Amino acid sequence: MDFRFGPADTAFRQEARTWLTTHLSAQPPDWERALGAGGWIGLGWPDRTYGNRTATLTQQVVWAEEYARAAAPPRTGHIGENLLAPTLLTHGTPAQKDRFLPPIARGEERWCQGYSEPGAGSDLAGIRTAARREGDTYRVTGQKIWTSLAHEADWCFVLARTEPGSRRHHGLSFLLVPMDQPGRIEVRPIRQLTGTSEFNEVFFDGATARAEHLVGGEGNGWAIAMSLLALERGVSTLAQQIGFAAELEQVVARTLADPAPLDPALRARIATQWAELKVMRWNALRTLGSAQDPGAPSVAKLLWGGWHRRLGELAMAVRGASATVTSADWDASKPYGLDAFQHLFLFSRADTIYGGSDEIQRTIIAERVLGLPREVRVP
Template identity: 55%
Template sequence: MDLSYSEDEAFRAEVRGWLEDHLSGEFAGLKGLGGPGREHEAIEERLAWNRHLAEHGWTGVSWPAEHGGRGLSLWQQVIFHEEYARSDAPNRVNHLGEELLGPTLMAFGTKEQQERFLPRILAVEELWAQGYSEPGAGSDLANVQTRARLDTDGWVIDGQKVWTSNAHFSQWLFLIARTEPGSQRHHGLSFLLVPIDQEGVEVRPIRQLTGGSEFNEVFLTGARTAPDLVVGEPGDGWRVAMALLGFERGVSVLGQVVGFARELGGVVRLARDNGAIDDPVVRDRLAGLKAELEVLRWQALRGLSVVGGSDAGAPSVFKLAWARWHKRLGEVAMDVRGLDGLVASAAPYELDDLQRLYLFSRADSIYGGSDEVQRTILAERVLGLPREGR
C-alpha cells in the first residue's frame, strides 16, 4: 500500500485551496473554535459554517452518492480530514448525525427513514444527540433502564439519559430503551429516534470543570415518538447501537492526529516564548510527545487498513494510546505554562486554551470507552483471557 497516497495530491490541493478561500470574511474569526472542551463556543456561527460546507458539498464526504454524499475514496477522506484539521477550521457541529447516525440509517434504516432524515443531516438542518449513557449504564451499557412501550399513537418513553453531548442545541436524540418488559442485558432493547422539542423531554446542561456545558442530563417523562421511528427490528436495538459505535472510529481519527500536532505546536511555541524550552527535562518531554505522535499517526493508518479485518485489537490500542498521549500533552502544557497557569485569567471563570486542554483531556480516558474497558476488550477478545464475571 502506498501510504503517501501521491495520486490524490491534486485532491489535497483542491481541499486546501477551498478551505483557504472560504475560511475568510465572516468565517475567518472561527478558526480553532469548538475543539474538545470548547464545544460551547460560537454555536450559531459554527452552524452557519457547517451549512456553508454543506452547500458546497463538503458534508457527507464518505457517504455514497446514492444517499447524496460525495462518495470519496478512503484516502481522499483521510486527506479531507487532515486538511480540515490543518486549516484550523472550526469543529463541525453536526458530527453525531453525519458520522454516526447517517451511516447507521444507511445500514439499518427503512427507505422512508433514510429519505426523511439523511438529506436533513447532510444539509445541517437537523442536529442529533446520542442518548446511550444513563446514571447506571455507562461502561456497562447493557444495564439500560429507560423503558419504551408502543401504544396506539406510537412509542412512549420514560427514563433518564446522562452525559448527552449537544442535546441542548439538537433537534433529535437517538437512544436505546428497553421495550420488552422483564428483558435482561442486551436483549429486548430498541433503537429509537426521538424529537427533543416536546413536553416529555427535559434537557438540563451540566456545568463542567472547563467552565462550559457541552453535555446534559436528559429526562424523558412520557416522551413520544412515531411508531415507525424504530431503527431495525424492535428488540434488536443492541445490534444497531453497537454498529453505530463501530462508525465512531472512522477516518476522522487522522484529522484528530493533525489536530494534536497543532496543539503540540502551540505548546512548543509557548515554551520558546517563555524560556521553558531551556529546561532539558521540558525539551525531552516535548520531543517524546513529538515522536509518539508520529507513532500515533501510523497506528491510525494501520487501524484504517485493517477495518473489518483480523486485527480486532487495533481500535482499542489506538484509543488507549491517543488518550494517554493527549492527557500527557495537557500535563506538559501546564508545566510549560508555569505557576500563573493555576489561575483563571478573567472573571468569572474564563480559561485559556491550555487550561481547557489540560482539564478536558482528563476525560479522554473515559468517553468513547474508558481505558479499563479497552483493556478488558483486549484481554478477552485478543488475548483470549477468561471473561470478567458479571
C-alpha cells in the same frame, strides 16, 4: 495498504483548501448548511443519492486534514454524519434512509446520542431507560447523561429497554426520537471544569418515537449500538491528530520562548509526546481501509485518550507555577478566564473517560481479542 497520495488526491486537496479558504473568509451564518451546499457532508457514504459528494478513503483523509489545518469551526453535525448515517446505511430501511440522510447531507438536522445514563456509563448494558409500544408509537421514559450537543440537536438516537424485565444487553432497541417535545423532553446543560457546557443531561417523560423509526427491529438495539460505536474512530482520528500536533507545537513554542534552560525531564517528556503522536498516526493509517479486528477501535481510544491527557499535564508543567492562576476573577455565573494551556489540561482530564472509559476498552481487548475469560459481574 499503500497510503501514498496520488495526483487525484492532490487535486482534491487543492479543491478542498480553496473551498475552505473562500467560505471561511465569507463567514456563512450557518456553517453546517454551507458544508452541505458544497457537498462536503457524507464523503464516506457509498453513493451520491442523498446530496453528498463521494470520495475515496485517501480523499476523505485529505479533507479531514485540510479541515483541521484551516482551523474550521467545530462540527455540530458530526454525530449525524459520522455515527447515525453509516448506521442507517447498514441497518436502516429504505424509508429511514430517505427520510433522515438527505437532511443530514444538507446540514439541516443535528443529532445527539442517547446512550449513557447515570447508572450505565461505559457499561451500556445497564441501561434503564424504557420505551413502551403504544400502537404506532413508542413512549420513552428515562434519563440520559453526558449527551454531547443535545442542547442544539433536532433528533436523538436512543438506546432504550423495550422488553420489560429484560437484563443486560437483552431487550434493548434503537429508536430515533425528535427532540422538539416540550414537556416530554428536558435538556439540562452540565457545566464542566472549563466553565463550558458541551454535555447535557436529557430527561424523557413519555416522549414519543414513531414505530417506523425503530432501527434494526425490536430487541436488536445492542447489536446496532455496538455497530455504531465501532464507527466512532476512523478517518476523523487523523484530523484529531492534526489538532493534537498543533497543541504540542504550542507547548514546544512556549518552552523555546523561555530564556531559562529547559529541564531535561521536560525535554524528555516533550520528545516522548512527539514520538507517541507519530505512533498514533501510523496506527490510524494501518487500520484504515481494512477489515478492522474487534480491538482496533479500543486500541485507538486508549492511545489518544492517554496521550492527550498527558499533554495537558505537560502543558501545565511547562507553564510552571503561573499555570495555577486564571487570567480573570472567577465568576460563578460564567466561564472563568482560562488560557489555552489551562483549558487543555482541564478538558483533557475526561479524555480517558468519555467515548468509552479506558477500563472498558481494556476489557474489550482482553475478552474479544486476547480471548481471556470474561469479567465476572455481580448480579
